[in-house]
Structures are given as structure tokens and as C-alpha cells.
Amino acid sequence: MTWYSSTMDTPAGPFTILLADDETVLASGWTTDIGLLASLVHPALKPESEPQPRADLGPVTKAVLSYLDGDLSAVDEVPVRQRSGAFLEQAWRTLREVRHPVTYTEFAALSGRPAAVRAAAQACARNPAALFVPCHRVLRTDGSLGGFRWGLPVKRWLLDHES
Numbered sequence: 690m691t692w693y694s695s696t697m698d699t700p701a702g703p704f705t706i707l708l709a710d711d712e713t714v715l716a717s718g719w720t721t722d723i724g725l726l727a728s729l730v731h732p733a734l735k736p737e738s739e740p741q742p743r744a745d746l747g748p749v750t751k752a753v754l755s756y757l758d759g760d761l762s763a764v765d766e767v768p769v770r771q772r773s774g775a776f777l778e779q780a781w782r783t784l785r786e787v788r789h790p791v792t793y794t795e796f797a798a799l800s801g802r803p804a805a806v807r808a809a810a811q812a813c814a815r816n817p818a819a820l821f822v823p824c825h826r827v828l829r830t831d832g833s834l835g836g837f838r839w840g841l842p843v844k845r846w847l848l849d850h851e852s
Contacts, residue, residue, distance in 0.1 A: 690709060690710055690736045691710045691736060691738060691741060692707055692708060692709050692710060692715060692736045692738070692740045692741070693707070693708045693710070693740055693741050693742070693743040693746060694706070694707050694708075694723050694726075694740035694741070694742055694743065695708070695742070695743050695744060695745065695746045695750060696721050697750065697753065697754075699719070699753075699757055700757070700846060700850075701719055701842070701843045701846040701847065702719045702839075702843060703719065703720065703721045704717065704718070704719055704753065704820070705717065705718060705719075705720055705721060705722075705723065705726055706746060706749060706750075706753070707723070707726050707727060707730065707740055708743075708746050708749055709734075709736075709770065711768075712746070712747065712748065712749060712768065713768040713769065713770045714749065714767055714768065714769045714770070714818050714821050715730045715734055715735075715769075715770055715817070715818070716729045716730050716817040716818060717817075717818050717819050717820055717821060718817075718819045718838060718839050719819070719839035719840070719843045720839065723739075723740055726817075727740065729817035730817060731771070731772035731773065731817075733772055734770055734771075734772055748767075749767055751763075752764045752766075752767050753820070756820070757850075761850075761851055764820055764821050765785070767821050769781075769785075769818045769821045769822055771816075771817060771818060771822070773815065776800070776802065776805065776808055776812070777808075777811070777812050777815060779800055779801060780796070780800040780808070780809055780812030781812060781816060781818075781822050783796070783799050783800045783801075784796075784812070784813075784816070784822045784823055784824055784826075784827075785821075785822055785823070786799075787799070787823060787826050787827070788826075789826065789851075790826050790827070790828050790848065791826060791827060791828070792827070792828055792829065792830045793806050793809050793810050793813075793827055793828070793829065793830070793835070794806050794809075794830055796809045796812075796813075796827045797809035800812070809827075810827075810835075810836075812824070813827050813835075813836075814836065814838065816838075819838065819839060820847075823847075824837070825837060825843075825844045825847045825848065826848070826851075834848075
């Protein structure tokens with residue numbers, strides 16, 4: 690399998706996507722470090738070759754640009770491939786359904802394990818497909834941002850953009 694990388698400028702900084710040859714997102718985030726993003730892809734999903742640079746990833750690039758232009762649902766249907774344990778995979782599927790900010794406690798409940806607040810936080814922390822799997826929409830109980838792999842300024846920008 691071949692995979693591709695593309696970096697685009699966004700108001701929150703450079704955003705890079707790693708895309709499988711079937712146009713499925715394997716990883717994405719606010720970085721230009723392809724190696725860092727590649728390290729987030731589960732070994733069973735990672736092609737043996739290095740990602741090939743591509744300026745435009747077709748419908749995926751179009752979806753991100755539409756999101757940036759205000760169509761917040763444009764990235765919702767972009768296919769994503771992630772692998773981990775059963776709870777993390779369920780939590781990532783749940784995140785794709787979250788349309789507005791929720792707390793980690795609410796997210797744990799939505800994911801089917803109300804007592805698993807720490808595990809829900811881990812699902813956010815280990816999410817390799819930022820934006821397409823919107824972990825930025827999960828906040829602390831007091832409404833503060835909590836953490837975000839790509840930095841709190843990026844998380845704040847995303848939340849402000851979506852409000």
C-alpha cells in the first residue's frame with residue numbers, strides 16, 4: 690500500500706495529513722513533522738514505504754478547506770482508519786458524532802463507560818486523526834481546555850472557529 694502526505698496552511702498553523710491510497714486518513718495534526726505523524730499510525734495500518742508528498746489530496750483537502758471556510762460538517766464524512774483496543778476504537782467512533790463541546794465525563798458516558806473518565810481522556814490523547822476525529826471538542830468539567838497534542842492555542846482556535 691502507498692500512502693501520501695500533504696501539509697496545508699491554516700489559521701492555527703500548518704496542518705498535515707497522512708492518507709492511505711484508498712483516500713482514508715491514517716493520521717493528521719498541526720505539524721510539518723511527517724515522522725511524528727507516521728509514529729501515531731498503528732503498526733498494522735502503516736505501509737512499509739515512506740509517505741509520498743502530494744500537494745493536494747483531492748476530496749480530503751477540499752473537505753479541510755471547506756471546514757476552514759465555515760462548513761464545519763465538511764470533515765465529518767472523510768473516512769478515517771484507526772486501530773487500538775476496543776474501548777479506544779469505540780471512543781474514537783463516538784468522537785466523530787460529537788458536534789459541540791462536551792466534558793471528559795460526558796464523553797466517557799457517550800462512549801458507553803461512564804466511569805472510564807481517564808480512559809476517555811486517553812482516547813483523546815492517543816487520537817492520531819485530529820480534526821477528522823474531533824478530540825478538541827472535549828473539555829474539563831470546569832470548562833477549561835484540558836490538554837491537546839497540538840497545543841492549547843490550536844484547540845482554542847478550533848473551538849472559537851466552531852462557535
